[in-house]
Amino acid sequence: MKRKLLSWLLVAVLAAVTWTQMAAQRAGESSAAFLPARCAGQSLVLDAGHGGEDGGAVSLSGAAESGINLAIVLRMDQLLGLYGVAPVLLRSEDISLHDSTAQTLREKKVSDLHNRAAAVEAQENATLISVHQNIFQSPKYHGAQVFYSNGELSLPLAQLTQNILRESLDPENHREPKPIPDNVYLMNHITCRAILVECGFLSNPEEDQRLQSEAYQLQLAAALTASWLQFQETESSAA
Numbered sequence: 001m002k003r004k005l006l007s008w009l010l011v012a013v014l015a016a017v018t019w020t021q022m023a024a025q026r027a028g029e030s031s032a033a034f035l036p037a038r039c040a041g042q043s044l045v046l047d048a049g050h051g052g053e054d055g056g057a058v059s060l061s062g063a064a065e066s067g068i069n070l071a072i073v074l075r076m077d078q079l080l081g082l083y084g085v086a087p088v089l090l091r092s093e094d095i096s097l098h099d100s101t102a103q104t105l106r107e108k109k110v111s112d113l114h115n116r117a118a119a120v121e122a123q124e125n126a127t128l129i130s131v132h133q134n135i136f137q138s139p140k141y142h143g144a145q146v147f148y149s150n151g152e153l154s155l156p157l158a159q160l161t162q163n164i165l166r167e168s169l170d171p172e173n174h175r176e177p178k179p180i181p182d183n184v185y186l187m188n189h190i191t192c193r194a195i196l197v198e199c200g201f202l203s204n205p206e207e208d209q210r211l212q213s214e215a216y217q218l219q220l221a222a223a224l225t226a227s228w229l230q231f232q233e234t235e236s237s238a239a
Ligand SMILES: [Zn+2]
Pocket: 049, 050, 056, 057, 065, 132, 133
């Protein structure tokens, strides 16, 4: 089990490293051409939390959470593409998804969250992975925390993801997945399998720096990609 996990991670990271060179050579070709499509009938939805005027949490050094969330999701999109998985991205640029009728910041935020929930619900047989960064008054906390919606439906993926994050990035992080709090709108207004990953704490000085580095964003993306690929494998072998 562990060896398999490490091989997924290694392949994912190697793929990312060679991605840029290959992309230059293969411009115009489909990235799915060299691997068969996986996960038939399943749609994976990736949500980079916040965006546009809603930057989310602000890190100790002044970085907006929204940009870090987006960088990780875009990396995941690349890595998953190498395995023939084409996730649905709720946003792929620094924008809010509100209706044009929304005026105030508050209205825009409400509209954005409604539209995200509707977009997830519109997908058949969807699984949502929502990517966020944590913040706390005290700088002492660090490490990733996985939350989940819809109980038993999402717990296995949440558990697997928390395990992979621990084993691949942070062996000292002994957090267990938690049910999502009631006040997180998107996660409480969808019916599919859904996890929200708080990748780390922007209120911790060391983790703030790590979360802003491309290398760590890639490691996080590789861990989340490995989790989804491994989850799919477990599901298909159980079916
Ligand atoms: Zn957030």
